[in-house]
Amino acid sequence: MATHGPQYAISEYHDTDAIYARLRALIGQPMRPLRRERLQAVLDYFETRCAGSQALTDEAKKYIPGGVQHNLAFNYPFPLAIARADGPYMWDVDGNRYIDFLQAGGPTVLGSNYAPVRERVFELLQSCGPVTGLFHEYELKLAQLINRFMPSIEQCRMLGSGTEAVMAAIRAARAFTGKKKVIKAGGAYHGWSDQMVYGLHIPGTRRMEATGIPGGASGHTQEFFPNDLDHLRRLMMFNRLRGGTAAVIVEPVGPESGTRPVPRQFSAEVRRLCDEFGALLIFDEVVTGFRLGMGGAQGYFGVRPDLTILGKCVTGGYPMAGAVGGRRDVMACFAAGIGGSGERAYVGGTLSANPLSCVAGYYALLEMERTNAPAIAGRAGDRLTRGLQQIIERHALPFVAYNQGSIVHLETSAVMLLDFKNPLKLLREMKPRKHMMEEMGAAYMAQGIITLAGSRAYTSMADTDDVIDDALDRFEYVLSGVEGAE
Ligand SMILES: Cc1ncc(COP(=O)(O)O)c(C=O)c1O
Incomplete structure (x- = not known):
C-alpha cells in the first residue's frame, strides 16, 4: 500500500x-x-x-x-x-x-466495512462494550489525533451527529460573541436542526422546507447567495445594528459538498469578512473532514476557522459521527468538568463520545493516514x-x-x-x-x-x-x- x-x-x-x-x-x-x-x-x-x-x-x-x-x-x-x-x-x-x-x-x-478498523471495534466491544457513560481513554486519543491533523481544533467535543455538532457550534458562537445572527450559504445542508432548515438545497428558498418549525426558530438565520461575497458583506453590515453576526458557516468546497463549487480563494475571503465584522468562521467539514485529506479542507485551502464541524469520517462510518472543535477560548463554553468558563453552553447526549465511536474514529483516521x-x-x-x-x-x-x-x-x-x-x-x-x-x-x-x-x-x-x-x-x-x- x-x-x-x-x-x-x-x-x-x-x-x-x-x-x-x-x-x-x-x-x-x-x-x-x-x-x-x-x-x-x-x-x-x-x-x-x-x-x-x-x-x-x-x-x-x-x-x-x-x-x-x-x-x-x-x-x-x-x-x-x-x-x-x-x-x-x-x-x-x-x-x-x-x-x-x-x-x-x-x-x-x-x-x-474495512477489516482492520472492524477488528479494533470488536476488541473494544469484548473489553467494555459500546458505552459506559464514563470517560474512556479513546476519547482523549481521538481528540489528540484530530488536533494533530487539524491544529485549529485545539479542543473538540464528540456529539451524536453532524446535525448536533452544528447546533452546538452555533450555540457556542452565540455564547462567545454575544451576537445573534448566523449566516449560511443558500442551498447548503448543515443538518436538520430547527435553525438550519433554511435555504435548503436551493438558494433563496428560506423557510420553504420548514414544515413543523416555528418562524422564530430560524428568525436569526440568514442565507447569502452562493459565492456572492458582496451579498455576505451586505448582510453583515445590516446585522451590525440588529444583534450582530455571531458566525458565518460554510462548507469550504461550496454548498451541498461542492455541487455549487467555489473559487479557490473563497474561504480565505469569508475568513477576512468574519475578521472585519467580529464574527466566528465555522467550517462545516462533515463531508470534507478527512475526505479531502487528513488536514481537511482547512488544510487544503490554508484557512484557519474558529470552529469546525466534523461528522461522517470522524468515526470511520461507525455511529455516532459528530464533533465540534476549534479555538480553546470558544470551546471553553462547553466545559462540563474541570476549568469551565461558568457560562456553559449546554450540550449533552447519552451515547455521545462513547468508546465504540471513539475507537472506530481513532483507528480509521490512523489507517487513512497510514494508507x-x-x-x-x-x-x-x-x-x-x-x-x-x-x-x-x-x-x-x-x-x-x-x-x-x-x-x-x-x-x-x-x-x-x-x-x-x-x-x-x-x-x-x-x-x-x-x-x-x-x-x-x-x-x-x-x-x-x-x-x-x-x-x-x-x-x-x-x-x-x-x-x-x-x-x-x-x-x-x-x-x-x-x-x-x-
Ligand atoms: C455538510 C453537511 N453538514 C452536516 C450534515 C449533517 O450531518 P448528520 O447527517 O451526521 O447529522 C451533513 C450530512 O450529510 C452534511 O453533508
Missing part, C-alpha cells in the same frame, strides 16, 4: 468559471432524459431482479413512514434493501452486486471524472462532470442549480428535473452502480483502476441511452 504521494485528494483545483458556464448551459436547455424504452428496461430490472427489496420495503411501509428511514435510501422506483457491503461493493438482498459510490453518504474513505487513503480515493475520483467527461463528449451530451478529489459530481438534470433568481423557472422545472435525476439514479442502479441521489459519486481507497473502468463502461451504457445521444 502506498505510504507516500500527494497529501490531499484534490490533484488540481477545478476551473470554477468553466464549470458554471457548462452548468448554466445545461440548466438553460430542455431536459435530456433517458429514452423511454431504456427507462422501461430499467423498470423491468427492478421488477424482475429486485423482488426481495420490493417485498421488504413494501412491508416496511406498514411500520416505518415511507418504508425507509434514510433520506438517501429513498430511491426510485423503490428502495433497495442491502444485505452486505465490502470495499467498493454492496449486495442487495436479491444477491445483485453494485459498485458502491454512495459509500454510506461519505464516511468510508477506506472502503466499506494515504484520501489521496488514493482522490485519484480514483479523478479517473472517474475524466472518464465521465470523455463519455459526455463522445455522445455530444450537455451534461457536466467535475470533482473535488473523491467527491465526484455528475449533473444531468442540474436541478440543484435552479434558484429563486428565476422563480417561474424554478416552480416549473423543479419537479421534472428532480424526477429526471431519480430516473438516472435508477438507471445507474440497474447497471450495477449506486450513486448518491443520481448525481454524486463518492470514491474510496477500495476503488482500483479496474473498479473505476468497469464503472465507466456501465455509465457509458446508461448515458448512451439518453435522448439525442450520438
Whole structure:
C-alpha cells in the first residue's frame, strides 16, 4: 500500500468559471432524459431482479413512514434493501452486486466495512462494550489525533451527529460573541436542526422546507447567495445594528459538498469578512473532514476557522459521527468538568463520545493516514471524472462532470442549480428535473452502480483502476441511452 504521494485528494483545483458556464448551459436547455424504452428496461430490472427489496420495503411501509428511514435510501422506483457491503461493493438482498459510490453518504474513505478498523471495534466491544457513560481513554486519543491533523481544533467535543455538532457550534458562537445572527450559504445542508432548515438545497428558498418549525426558530438565520461575497458583506453590515453576526458557516468546497463549487480563494475571503465584522468562521467539514485529506479542507485551502464541524469520517462510518472543535477560548463554553468558563453552553447526549465511536474514529483516521487513503480515493475520483467527461463528449451530451478529489459530481438534470433568481423557472422545472435525476439514479442502479441521489459519486481507497473502468463502461451504457445521444 502506498505510504507516500500527494497529501490531499484534490490533484488540481477545478476551473470554477468553466464549470458554471457548462452548468448554466445545461440548466438553460430542455431536459435530456433517458429514452423511454431504456427507462422501461430499467423498470423491468427492478421488477424482475429486485423482488426481495420490493417485498421488504413494501412491508416496511406498514411500520416505518415511507418504508425507509434514510433520506438517501429513498430511491426510485423503490428502495433497495442491502444485505452486505465490502470495499467498493454492496449486495442487495436479491444477491445483485453494485459498485458502491454512495459509500454510506461519505464516511468510508477506506472502503466499506474495512477489516482492520472492524477488528479494533470488536476488541473494544469484548473489553467494555459500546458505552459506559464514563470517560474512556479513546476519547482523549481521538481528540489528540484530530488536533494533530487539524491544529485549529485545539479542543473538540464528540456529539451524536453532524446535525448536533452544528447546533452546538452555533450555540457556542452565540455564547462567545454575544451576537445573534448566523449566516449560511443558500442551498447548503448543515443538518436538520430547527435553525438550519433554511435555504435548503436551493438558494433563496428560506423557510420553504420548514414544515413543523416555528418562524422564530430560524428568525436569526440568514442565507447569502452562493459565492456572492458582496451579498455576505451586505448582510453583515445590516446585522451590525440588529444583534450582530455571531458566525458565518460554510462548507469550504461550496454548498451541498461542492455541487455549487467555489473559487479557490473563497474561504480565505469569508475568513477576512468574519475578521472585519467580529464574527466566528465555522467550517462545516462533515463531508470534507478527512475526505479531502487528513488536514481537511482547512488544510487544503490554508484557512484557519474558529470552529469546525466534523461528522461522517470522524468515526470511520461507525455511529455516532459528530464533533465540534476549534479555538480553546470558544470551546471553553462547553466545559462540563474541570476549568469551565461558568457560562456553559449546554450540550449533552447519552451515547455521545462513547468508546465504540471513539475507537472506530481513532483507528480509521490512523489507517487513512497510514494508507494515504484520501489521496488514493482522490485519484480514483479523478479517473472517474475524466472518464465521465470523455463519455459526455463522445455522445455530444450537455451534461457536466467535475470533482473535488473523491467527491465526484455528475449533473444531468442540474436541478440543484435552479434558484429563486428565476422563480417561474424554478416552480416549473423543479419537479421534472428532480424526477429526471431519480430516473438516472435508477438507471445507474440497474447497471450495477449506486450513486448518491443520481448525481454524486463518492470514491474510496477500495476503488482500483479496474473498479473505476468497469464503472465507466456501465455509465457509458446508461448515458448512451439518453435522448439525442450520438
Ligand atoms: C455538510 C453537511 N453538514 C452536516 C450534515 C449533517 O450531518 P448528520 O447527517 O451526521 O447529522 C451533513 C450530512 O450529510 C452534511 O453533508
